[in-house]
Amino acid sequence: MQTGISPQTKTVTDERPALLADAAQVVAPAPAEPMAIPALLAEHVTKRFQVGSRRKRKSVMAINDVSLRIERGEIYGVLGANGSGKSTLIRLFSTLLTLDTGRVEIFGHDIERDEMAVKRMINRVSVDAAFFKKLSPFENLAYAARLYGMDAREARAETIRILARLGIGEKRLGRPLEQMSRGMQQKVAIARALLTSPILLLMDEPTTGLDPRSKLEVQSFVEQLRDTHDATIVLTTHDMDEAERLCRRIGILNDGRIVAEDTPDRLKALVAAEHGESPTMHSVFMTFTGRSLDDDLEDETPEDEED
């Protein structure tokens, strides 16, 4: 089995694609154009949660009639304040939540009917680097690799290769993860996601909480993936510079709804036309949502008080 983010190919398939032995040898993909089968197609997706204690239970609309079409090779940014539904959207695409209404297809496979096929095509990097912290990166990634049917020896070689590109040397990989910095843990999380050769990578605020240097390193790595590989990436963030830098298109999520969607330049141009001045992404966000990205909304997913 070969691993890593795949090179651009014309055929859309759920087969695990070939690994690029050397990213430098690869010609950067052409800009994404609409094709017959999108990487991700979401139509009228809705998700509600029941939150609060039994006495004060209320229904919260976490995702409200969201429709998206993301083409192969595209990096699509979901920009939203905390609690706007970004993580819920990623969890829906990751098969970790069921849809209330609507449908989602990943490379033509319905995520509910062809769940196992979809799982083989995707992987996810979440905001918290979720690992067995006592285990080493090697041990954690060997576990992840085996779950995806990879051979342990092959996974080890791939782990070394990917993490070397992220600036983590082999000698660090045998120590418990708890001894690593938050930034290094997040890089290991990215390596875990890439190890299984996803053709759709779901990155849920991968740089949140990282120090500036680690943040730049992760962003550079995503840029590298974008420039040299056929990586389709859904990236949620509340960092507008990051969204502008990395994403071909951005969807602005507010209260579970996509309220605007376009390229960063077109979004800014749209706001400029209304306001008569050259806007930043921050003013774009304020225009469409009426709030700052720093606003903290109540998290939309249920907590343990429901037990």
Next chain:
Amino acid sequence: MAMLTRDLKASMAFVERNFNLTKRYWGWEVAWLVYSVAGALAVTLIGDSLGDERLLMVLVIGSIFWSYLAIVFEFIGESVQWERWEGTLEYTFMAPIRRYAQLLGAALYAVIFGLIHTLFVMLVLALFFELDLSQANFVTAVAFTLLGTISFIGIGIAASILPLMYVERGAQMVFVLQSVLLLVSGVYYSIDVLPGWMQVISQFSPATYVLDGVRAGLIDGVGIDRLLHDVWPLLIMAVVFIPVGLWAFGRAERYAKRTGRLKRVG
């Protein structure tokens, strides 16, 4: 066939991961082993102090086999909760692995770990007491251990849905269930001393039949052919608990995905 092979290989992920966790937490493993030995000795010394050879054997067998069955139950029953605590639950559930393969991996390691752990306890008890095993029928003991293992894997799978459905209290429920099994299964005494309603509950615990069968085999040398009254309930439980447990796990997973309970909390 290829799919089955892939699933079996994937189940080894859990065996390897749990082995690595045992290795990393070796200090705690040693501590728990010492505690298990001390607990078994503390109980069996009661029989020794009374000078009752049969009571001593009853307590030794109760301590050893409960230790084993409890480990099997715990490892499987709490497998979801461990991942919740570590925060890896979503990643495991997102992976393209069938649940039976996941639970098989958890069960396999539980049995291996339980056997090693229990053999150590058994060794210490054998060194401490001069046990008379001249009449012992080891075939009976092994057969009941095997049947009991399968039944406990089934109960463990069924119990593991609790932490899946109840984020915070699921692990507590598993602990209570294990305590009830300890109480009603006649681990250190005959179930005849229990109140009537508890004796009814004890009929649903596989440990009741395992301990009865093993004691009859090791103390009285009874062959398995004369213990069919203990064999058939275990057979039924083995056949019923595992598929029912897997089915219930699938339903619980669906519920967890509908209500957002795979998210890390707890």
